[in-house]
Amino acid sequence: MPTNKPIPTSTTEYEHQYWQRVANGDVCIAHCQACDHVYHPPRRYCPDCYSDEWEFEPIAGTGTVYGYTSIHRPTERFASDTPIVSAIITLDEGPRLMGRVACDSEAIAVGTRVRLDTSGLSSDNVRLTFELLTK
Ligand SMILES: [Zn+2]
Numbered sequence: 071m072p073t074n075k076p077i078p079t080s081t082t083e084y085e086h087q088y089w090q091r092v093a094n095g096d097v098c099i100a101h102c103q104a105c106d107h108v109y110h111p112p113r114r115y116c117p118d119c120y121s122d123e124w125e126f127e128p129i130a131g132t133g134t135v136y137g138y139t140s141i142h143r144p145t146e147r148f149a150s151d152t153p154i155v156s157a158i159i160t161l162d163e164g165p166r167l168m169g170r171v172a173c174d175s176e177a178i179a180v181g182t183r184v185r186l187d188t189s190g191l192s193s194d195n196v197r198l199t200f201e202l203l204t205k
Contacts, residue, residue: 075147077196084112091126092196095188098126099165110165131186132203133159136166140175159184159200169198177202 080086084100088111091098100112104121115122138157141148148154155171155178171178172187184200191198 075195075197077194082114084114087126088112089196092191092198093193095191096128097131097186097188097191097198098128099161099163100124101127108163108165110161110167127163129161129163129186131188133161133184133186133200135171135178135180135182135184136160137180138171138175138178157184157200167198169200171200171202173202 078085078089080089088098098112099108099110100116101108101124102116102119102121103123103125105116105119107116107118108127109117112124112126116124136158138155141154141156142152144152144154153175155173155175156168157171157178158166158168160166169186171182171184183203185203187199187201
């Protein structure tokens with residue numbers, strides 16, 4: 071179902087491929103074939119060795135909260151989503167990315183373990199959403 075919420079625009083072929091994968095629930099990081107470095111977001115040259123020989127690599131979807139904030143007064147289009155817990159997640163593979171965490175702000179802390187929920191991803195929704203991992 072289409073929403074009135076914005077989706078990212080791609081300025082490079084790598085970004086276009088990345089967002090298409092996300093829309094299909096296939097969230098990836100870049101894996102340099104020359105030096106084995108993994109990074110995010112994808113870019114033409116590896117930030118460690120400047121090689122252009124890299125490939126998309128699927129992520130396990132698990133990670134740890136590096137930092138977060140709770141948004142109680144978002145822009146109008148996101149008003150129905152409040153409060154929004156937005157976090158920087160350190161993936162188990164190493165790179166960090168931003169996403170929402172489906173929880174109350176009191177339930178999250180730096181170091182909380184989370185898992186990506188790909189069930190709501192589509193061409194109209196590429197907002198990454200994580201859920202809390204319970205012990
Ligand atoms: Zn490299």
